[in-house]
Amino acid sequence: MCVYILDLETMLEVLTYHRRTGVLSADLPSGGPMLKEACHLEIMVDRGKVRSCSITDQNGHVLMENEQALQMIKSLGVIRWRLSESAKKAALQELPATAAARSSAGVPRRLVHLGAEHMASWPRLYRSVYALIDGQTSLERIARMLFVMPGVVEQVISDLRSIRVVDMD
Known part of the structure; x- marks a missing residue:
């Protein structure tokens, strides 16, 4: 698992350039004007292309997904991302x-x-x-x-x- 501390746009540029496949995720605490509760971000990436995106609460309920979720995440700025490739790479193909x-x-x-x-x-x-x-x-x-x-x-x-x-x- 790799860890990156980047904004979403830069993170996606890196994944696209290297044609990476995996699950990009981050856990964010509550607080701030955008996040009223702690949440989990998850973006499925296949060879550098976003296939799905979701923001879920602590119970796993989907708060936002796909384009709406991507726009929200872009507005958050720099995030500590985890990229997990090994376990899910084959499944994403x-x-x-x-x-x-x-x-x-x-x-x-x-x-x-x-x-x-x-x-x-x-x-x-x-x-x-x-x-x-x-x-x-x-x-x-x-x-x-x-x-x-x-x-x-x-x-x-x-x-x-x-x-x-x-x-x-």
């Missing part, structure tokens, strides 16, 4: 047609209902995916709701299946 079809075919369902205290150590994405699993929403729909590639959600669900908290129908 275009999926082969067979993998995409396999991903969207299943509907995940919970095997157990966990409270927040049980998920406290989970990454934000895992908590978000788990929260959206209701036995009716497809894997592909969950990916669209979270603005991530289906392969990312497929990997999260695979990990959650390995600890026996969800399964696929």
Whole structure:
């Protein structure tokens, strides 16, 4: 994971120049005229191009997304960014047609209902995916709701299946 302390426009120029792929994220405390509460910024970048952007609150609820979120982030000035490439780089690449079809075919369902205290150590994405699993929403729909590639959600669900908290129908 790389850390950068730059404004968004400069950060995106660096990523574009180097054609980097990954997840650009930052956690911001509350305060100031723009942010009434602490929030998490996340930008999915594929070979230097922004694919999605979101601002979420501490509970993972989306406050702003895509163009509106980008404009807000640009107005914040210099931010301490984290760029995570290794875990999500492959998932952000275009999926082969067979993998995409396999991903969207299943509907995940919970095997157990966990409270927040049980998920406290989970990454934000895992908590978000788990929260959206209701036995009716497809894997592909969950990916669209979270603005991530289906392969990312497929990997999260695979990990959650390995600890026996969800399964696929």
